[in-house]
Amino acid sequence: MLVRASSFTVDLGEGGYLIGFTDDYEYPKEMPFGWRCGPATDAGAVVLTTTDTGPLQLTVQVHDAPPAPETGGEWEPAEEISLRADLPALYLATLEQGDILDVWPDDEPPLEAPFSTDGPDWVRMRLYCHADDPEPGIGDHGERHLVQLWPAPHTPPVHPDITEADRQARADYAADMAMPVEDYTTTYTDTHQGEQD
Secondary structure, eight states, rough: EEEEEEEEEOOOOSOEEESOOOOOOOSSHHHHHHHHESSSSSSSEEESSSEEEEEEEEEEEEEEEEOOOOOTTTTTEEEEEEEOOOSBEEEEEEEEEEEEEEOOOOOSOOBOOOOSSSSOEEEEEEEEEESSSSSEEESSOOOEEEEEEEEEEOOOOOOOOOHHHHHHHHHHHHHHHHOOGGGGGGOOOOOOOOOOO
């Protein structure tokens, strides 16, 4: 049964968003190219969007049991992952160029995790996505996501198969994230011996 729902618009940055029961934000070590979502940590997920720097209509539902699947052709196939509820409230942040910004709306009360009563607190997250314009790009793509959460034991994720290109994109991202920051810096030597004013 539906316990609570929130619906609002998120202004996206360039890298999708983070969602979960943690406020310990950092760029994920891996990016789930080929999927819509993947674990950023045990308590949080990274969600990739079609829209790059534009609006996203997001609806988040908390249920006390697994909701019935959404039917009809308006949604892409659903994906599911398990999240550990490290904190009671759901957090939301966008991945910007060089920054991570908390974006849960000030006028929306926090959503609390649907905690279980036995053992570790795990929550199942089901993600549905739709974009009117499915080609990735900047601006309004008529994109909307439905996130459904309910208490459930930790179980394997549900995702589509990925391509070799997705595997390569994942490997390239992981290699970039593993590179020390010093490797991105360049030192320039002043070779111009001109006159100074």
